[in-house]
Amino acid sequence: MHNYELISSLTDAKNICIIGHLNADTDALCSMYCLREFLISRLQNVNIVLATDTDSLQSNYLAILENTPINALIDDIDTAISIDCPNIGRLGKFSNIFTQAKTKIVIDHHQTNNYFGDINIVENNSSSCEIIYNIMKFYNYEISNEILGRLYAGIITDTMNFTVGELTDTTFEIASLASKRVDTQSIYDNFLNHHSATNMKLLAEAINNIKSFNDGKIIISYIRPKLVKKLKASFDEYTGIINRLSSIQNNFMTCLIEPKDNIFYVSLRGKRSYNVGEIAKKYGGGGHAGAAAFDSNLSLKKIKKLILNEFTKILKSTNKNYKFKF
Ligand SMILES: [Mn+2]
Secondary structure (H helix, E strand, C coil): CCHHHHHHHHCCCCEEEEEECCCCCHHHHHHHHHHHHHHHHHCCCCEEEEECCCCCCCHHHHHHCCCCCECCCCCCCCEEEEECCCCHHHHHHHHHHHHHCCEEEEEECCCCCCCCCCEEEECCCCCHHHHHHHHHHHCCCCCCHHHHHHHHHHHHHHCCCCCCCCCCHHHHHHHHHHHHHCCHHHHHHHHCCCCCHHHHHHHHHHHHCCEEEHHHCEEEEECCHHHHHHHCCCHHHHCCHHHHHCCCCCCCEEEEEEEECCEEEEEEEECCCCCCHHHHHHCCCEECCCEEEEEECCCHHHHHHHHHHHHHHHHHHHCCCCCCCC
Protein backbone atom coordinates (compact mmCIF):
# COMPACT_ATOMS: atom_id res chain seq x y z
CA MET A 1 0.00 0.00 0.00
CA HIS A 2 1.30 3.42 -0.89
CA ASN A 3 1.54 5.47 2.28
CA TYR A 4 -0.54 8.23 0.66
CA GLU A 5 -3.51 5.90 1.05
CA LEU A 6 -3.52 6.85 4.73
CA ILE A 7 -5.70 9.78 3.67
CA SER A 8 -8.43 7.30 2.84
CA SER A 9 -8.14 5.82 6.33
CA LEU A 10 -8.89 9.19 7.94
CA THR A 11 -12.62 8.94 7.29
CA ASP A 12 -13.35 8.46 11.02
CA ALA A 13 -11.53 11.63 12.00
CA LYS A 14 -13.70 14.30 13.60
CA ASN A 15 -11.20 16.93 14.70
CA ILE A 16 -7.95 17.21 12.80
CA CYS A 17 -5.17 19.57 13.77
CA ILE A 18 -2.37 20.38 11.33
CA ILE A 19 0.72 21.64 13.14
CA GLY A 20 3.78 23.34 11.65
CA HIS A 21 7.20 23.79 13.20
CA LEU A 22 8.09 26.63 15.58
CA ASN A 23 8.69 29.94 13.82
CA ALA A 24 6.77 28.58 10.87
CA ASP A 25 8.20 29.63 7.52
CA THR A 26 6.52 30.00 4.14
CA ASP A 27 6.83 26.30 3.29
CA ALA A 28 5.29 25.25 6.62
CA LEU A 29 2.37 27.70 6.40
CA CYS A 30 1.65 27.04 2.71
CA SER A 31 1.76 23.27 3.08
CA MET A 32 -0.50 23.46 6.16
CA TYR A 33 -3.03 25.56 4.25
CA CYS A 34 -2.94 23.40 1.11
CA LEU A 35 -3.20 20.13 3.03
CA ARG A 36 -6.27 21.47 4.86
CA GLU A 37 -7.97 22.44 1.60
CA PHE A 38 -7.23 19.01 0.17
CA LEU A 39 -8.54 17.14 3.24
CA ILE A 40 -11.73 19.23 3.29
CA SER A 41 -12.41 18.07 -0.26
CA ARG A 42 -12.04 14.41 0.71
CA LEU A 43 -13.51 14.11 4.20
CA GLN A 44 -17.03 14.75 5.42
CA ASN A 45 -18.19 16.15 8.78
CA VAL A 46 -14.75 17.04 9.91
CA ASN A 47 -13.22 20.10 11.58
CA ILE A 48 -9.72 20.90 10.45
CA VAL A 49 -7.74 23.55 12.29
CA LEU A 50 -4.19 24.79 11.96
CA ALA A 51 -1.88 25.30 14.93
CA THR A 52 0.88 27.88 14.67
CA ASP A 53 2.13 30.91 16.55
CA THR A 54 0.46 33.85 14.86
CA ASP A 55 1.93 36.55 17.15
CA SER A 56 5.26 36.64 15.39
CA LEU A 57 3.90 36.29 11.86
CA GLN A 58 4.41 39.13 9.40
CA SER A 59 1.53 40.35 7.26
CA ASN A 60 2.63 38.53 4.10
CA TYR A 61 2.63 35.29 6.11
CA LEU A 62 -0.85 35.94 7.48
CA ALA A 63 -2.08 36.32 3.89
CA ILE A 64 -1.19 32.65 3.32
CA LEU A 65 -3.63 31.58 6.02
CA GLU A 66 -6.54 33.88 5.22
CA ASN A 67 -9.99 32.63 6.30
CA THR A 68 -8.50 29.60 8.01
CA PRO A 69 -9.26 28.63 11.63
CA ILE A 70 -6.01 28.92 13.56
CA ASN A 71 -5.43 27.61 17.08
CA ALA A 72 -9.19 27.01 17.52
CA LEU A 73 -10.69 23.82 18.97
CA ILE A 74 -7.39 22.70 20.42
CA ASP A 75 -9.02 20.26 22.93
CA ASP A 76 -10.55 17.10 21.62
CA ILE A 77 -8.21 16.59 18.66
CA ASP A 78 -8.30 12.98 17.45
CA THR A 79 -5.91 13.31 14.52
CA ALA A 80 -2.75 15.40 14.49
CA ILE A 81 -0.64 16.00 11.42
CA SER A 82 2.82 17.46 11.89
CA ILE A 83 4.13 19.11 8.77
CA ASP A 84 7.58 20.40 7.76
CA CYS A 85 8.96 19.44 11.18
CA PRO A 86 11.87 17.01 11.73
CA ASN A 87 11.21 16.14 15.39
CA ILE A 88 8.56 16.58 18.05
CA GLY A 89 10.56 19.20 19.96
CA ARG A 90 10.29 21.59 17.01
CA LEU A 91 6.49 21.60 17.39
CA GLY A 92 7.10 23.68 20.53
CA LYS A 93 4.04 24.35 22.69
CA PHE A 94 1.84 22.45 20.23
CA SER A 95 3.74 19.17 20.73
CA ASN A 96 1.24 18.04 23.39
CA ILE A 97 -1.60 18.20 20.85
CA PHE A 98 0.40 15.82 18.73
CA THR A 99 1.26 13.48 21.61
CA GLN A 100 -2.34 13.26 22.81
CA ALA A 101 -3.94 12.61 19.41
CA LYS A 102 -5.12 9.08 18.67
CA THR A 103 -3.74 9.19 15.13
CA LYS A 104 -0.37 10.83 14.59
CA ILE A 105 0.87 11.63 11.10
CA VAL A 106 4.18 13.12 10.07
CA ILE A 107 4.68 14.75 6.67
CA ASP A 108 8.15 16.16 6.09
CA HIS A 109 11.04 16.63 3.66
CA HIS A 110 13.92 17.04 6.16
CA GLN A 111 16.55 14.31 5.88
CA THR A 112 17.00 14.42 9.66
CA ASN A 113 13.35 13.57 10.35
CA ASN A 114 13.14 10.99 13.13
CA TYR A 115 9.81 9.42 12.12
CA PHE A 116 7.90 10.36 15.28
CA GLY A 117 4.42 9.63 13.89
CA ASP A 118 2.40 6.41 13.56
CA ILE A 119 2.34 7.15 9.85
CA ASN A 120 5.35 8.91 8.38
CA ILE A 121 5.41 10.42 4.91
CA VAL A 122 9.00 11.58 4.69
CA GLU A 123 10.37 12.36 1.25
CA ASN A 124 13.67 13.73 0.13
CA ASN A 125 12.60 16.64 -2.04
CA SER A 126 12.44 20.43 -2.21
CA SER A 127 9.76 21.20 0.33
CA SER A 128 6.73 20.04 2.24
CA CYS A 129 4.68 21.81 -0.43
CA GLU A 130 6.12 19.39 -2.99
CA ILE A 131 4.95 16.42 -0.88
CA ILE A 132 1.46 17.93 -0.66
CA TYR A 133 1.51 18.31 -4.45
CA ASN A 134 2.47 14.62 -4.79
CA ILE A 135 -0.41 13.60 -2.52
CA MET A 136 -2.85 15.78 -4.48
CA LYS A 137 -1.65 14.29 -7.75
CA PHE A 138 -2.00 10.76 -6.39
CA TYR A 139 -5.68 11.50 -5.66
CA ASN A 140 -6.26 13.39 -8.92
CA TYR A 141 -7.18 16.46 -6.91
CA GLU A 142 -7.85 19.47 -9.07
CA ILE A 143 -5.34 22.10 -7.98
CA SER A 144 -6.70 25.66 -8.02
CA ASN A 145 -4.53 28.67 -8.76
CA GLU A 146 -4.78 29.69 -5.08
CA ILE A 147 -3.29 26.34 -4.07
CA LEU A 148 -0.71 26.32 -6.87
CA GLY A 149 0.53 29.79 -5.93
CA ARG A 150 1.05 28.68 -2.34
CA LEU A 151 2.84 25.48 -3.36
CA TYR A 152 5.12 27.59 -5.54
CA ALA A 153 5.76 30.04 -2.66
CA GLY A 154 6.80 27.15 -0.39
CA ILE A 155 9.15 25.81 -3.02
CA ILE A 156 10.92 29.04 -3.92
CA THR A 157 11.46 30.02 -0.29
CA ASP A 158 12.78 26.62 0.85
CA THR A 159 15.07 26.33 -2.18
CA MET A 160 16.06 30.02 -2.32
CA ASN A 161 14.64 30.21 -5.81
CA PHE A 162 15.84 26.78 -6.98
CA THR A 163 19.41 27.07 -5.71
CA VAL A 164 19.56 24.87 -2.59
CA GLY A 165 17.93 21.71 -1.25
CA GLU A 166 16.73 18.62 -3.09
CA LEU A 167 15.41 19.73 -6.47
CA THR A 168 13.49 17.01 -8.29
CA ASP A 169 11.64 16.66 -11.58
CA THR A 170 8.46 17.39 -9.66
CA THR A 171 9.90 20.64 -8.25
CA PHE A 172 10.21 21.90 -11.81
CA GLU A 173 6.89 20.39 -12.84
CA ILE A 174 5.20 22.58 -10.20
CA ALA A 175 7.28 25.58 -11.30
CA SER A 176 6.29 24.97 -14.89
CA LEU A 177 2.59 24.83 -13.99
CA ALA A 178 2.93 27.93 -11.81
CA SER A 179 4.66 29.91 -14.54
CA LYS A 180 1.62 29.37 -16.76
CA ARG A 181 -1.11 29.95 -14.19
CA VAL A 182 -0.01 32.29 -11.40
CA ASP A 183 1.88 35.55 -10.98
CA THR A 184 5.25 34.02 -10.05
CA GLN A 185 6.97 37.41 -10.07
CA SER A 186 4.69 38.81 -7.36
CA ILE A 187 5.06 35.63 -5.30
CA TYR A 188 8.84 36.07 -5.53
CA ASP A 189 8.59 39.74 -4.56
CA ASN A 190 6.25 39.02 -1.67
CA PHE A 191 8.02 36.05 -0.10
CA LEU A 192 11.65 36.04 -1.20
CA ASN A 193 12.71 39.46 -2.45
CA HIS A 194 11.27 40.92 0.72
CA HIS A 195 13.55 42.27 3.44
CA SER A 196 12.70 44.57 6.33
CA ALA A 197 15.01 47.38 7.40
CA THR A 198 15.70 45.40 10.60
CA ASN A 199 16.75 42.39 8.53
CA MET A 200 19.20 44.61 6.64
CA LYS A 201 20.66 46.00 9.91
CA LEU A 202 21.16 42.45 11.20
CA LEU A 203 22.83 41.56 7.91
CA ALA A 204 25.21 44.50 8.32
CA GLU A 205 26.05 43.26 11.84
CA ALA A 206 26.65 39.71 10.59
CA ILE A 207 28.92 40.99 7.80
CA ASN A 208 30.84 43.14 10.30
CA ASN A 209 31.47 40.20 12.60
CA ILE A 210 32.70 37.76 9.94
CA LYS A 211 35.72 35.69 10.90
CA SER A 212 37.23 33.86 7.99
CA PHE A 213 39.41 30.73 8.24
CA ASN A 214 41.30 28.57 5.72
CA ASP A 215 41.20 31.22 2.99
CA GLY A 216 37.49 31.76 3.49
CA LYS A 217 36.54 28.09 3.21
CA ILE A 218 35.16 28.48 6.72
CA ILE A 219 33.17 31.54 7.77
CA ILE A 220 31.84 32.09 11.27
CA SER A 221 29.83 35.10 12.35
CA TYR A 222 27.36 36.16 15.01
CA ILE A 223 24.77 38.73 15.94
CA ARG A 224 25.02 40.32 19.38
CA PRO A 225 22.01 39.82 21.68
CA LYS A 226 22.34 43.50 22.64
CA LEU A 227 21.65 44.60 19.06
CA VAL A 228 18.68 42.23 18.71
CA LYS A 229 17.21 43.75 21.86
CA LYS A 230 17.83 47.28 20.64
CA LEU A 231 16.20 46.61 17.26
CA LYS A 232 13.38 44.59 18.91
CA ALA A 233 14.06 42.07 16.15
CA SER A 234 11.90 38.95 16.02
CA PHE A 235 13.39 35.58 15.13
CA ASP A 236 12.20 35.60 11.53
CA GLU A 237 14.25 38.75 10.89
CA TYR A 238 17.31 36.47 10.55
CA THR A 239 15.90 34.96 7.37
CA GLY A 240 18.35 34.81 4.49
CA ILE A 241 21.31 36.38 6.31
CA ILE A 242 23.38 33.22 6.52
CA ASN A 243 22.85 32.56 2.80
CA ARG A 244 24.35 35.95 2.03
CA LEU A 245 27.41 35.09 4.13
CA SER A 246 27.80 31.71 2.45
CA SER A 247 27.79 33.39 -0.96
CA ILE A 248 31.28 34.75 -0.30
CA GLN A 249 33.82 33.45 -2.84
CA ASN A 250 35.49 30.10 -2.12
CA ASN A 251 33.34 29.42 0.93
CA PHE A 252 32.47 25.82 1.84
CA MET A 253 31.01 26.06 5.34
CA THR A 254 29.30 28.94 7.13
CA CYS A 255 27.98 29.40 10.64
CA LEU A 256 25.84 32.27 11.90
CA ILE A 257 25.11 32.41 15.63
CA GLU A 258 21.74 34.07 16.19
CA PRO A 259 20.35 35.12 19.59
CA LYS A 260 17.05 33.42 20.39
CA ASP A 261 15.34 34.20 23.71
CA ASN A 262 18.13 33.64 26.21
CA ILE A 263 20.03 31.06 24.14
CA PHE A 264 21.56 30.90 20.67
CA TYR A 265 20.33 29.40 17.43
CA VAL A 266 23.33 28.08 15.56
CA SER A 267 22.62 28.19 11.85
CA LEU A 268 24.87 26.21 9.47
CA ARG A 269 25.43 26.04 5.71
CA GLY A 270 27.62 23.62 3.77
CA LYS A 271 28.27 23.39 0.05
CA ARG A 272 28.62 20.25 -2.07
CA SER A 273 29.89 17.33 0.05
CA TYR A 274 30.47 19.40 3.19
CA ASN A 275 27.74 17.90 5.34
CA VAL A 276 26.84 20.27 8.16
CA GLY A 277 23.59 18.39 8.88
CA GLU A 278 25.61 15.87 10.89
CA ILE A 279 26.90 18.63 13.18
CA ALA A 280 23.38 19.92 13.83
CA LYS A 281 22.18 16.41 14.56
CA LYS A 282 25.07 15.76 16.97
CA TYR A 283 24.02 18.80 19.03
CA GLY A 284 20.31 18.01 19.07
CA GLY A 285 19.17 19.98 16.02
CA GLY A 286 18.22 19.03 12.49
CA GLY A 287 18.02 20.00 8.84
CA HIS A 288 19.73 18.95 5.65
CA ALA A 289 23.31 18.21 4.59
CA GLY A 290 23.60 21.72 3.18
CA ALA A 291 21.45 23.69 5.63
CA ALA A 292 20.92 22.83 9.27
CA ALA A 293 20.68 24.35 12.74
CA PHE A 294 20.62 23.63 16.45
CA ASP A 295 19.87 25.46 19.71
CA SER A 296 22.67 26.01 22.19
CA ASN A 297 22.85 27.45 25.69
CA LEU A 298 26.64 27.69 25.57
CA SER A 299 28.34 31.10 25.45
CA LEU A 300 29.04 32.82 22.13
CA LYS A 301 32.76 32.21 22.60
CA LYS A 302 32.28 28.49 23.27
CA ILE A 303 29.97 28.03 20.28
CA LYS A 304 32.46 29.74 17.94
CA LYS A 305 35.24 27.45 19.18
CA LEU A 306 33.08 24.33 18.90
CA ILE A 307 31.95 25.15 15.34
CA LEU A 308 35.46 25.98 14.15
CA ASN A 309 36.54 22.63 15.54
CA GLU A 310 33.69 20.71 13.80
CA PHE A 311 34.13 22.58 10.49
CA THR A 312 37.89 21.95 10.53
CA LYS A 313 37.27 18.22 11.05
CA ILE A 314 34.92 18.12 8.04
CA LEU A 315 37.33 20.19 5.94
CA LYS A 316 40.19 17.78 6.72
CA SER A 317 38.16 14.61 6.15
CA THR A 318 36.54 15.84 2.95
CA ASN A 319 39.84 17.02 1.48
CA LYS A 320 38.54 17.93 -1.94
CA ASN A 321 39.95 20.55 -4.19
CA TYR A 322 36.77 21.67 -5.80
CA LYS A 323 37.14 23.07 -9.27
CA PHE A 324 34.18 24.51 -11.09
CA LYS A 325 33.38 23.10 -14.52
CA PHE A 326 30.35 22.92 -16.78
MN1 LIG B 1 10.33 23.10 4.50
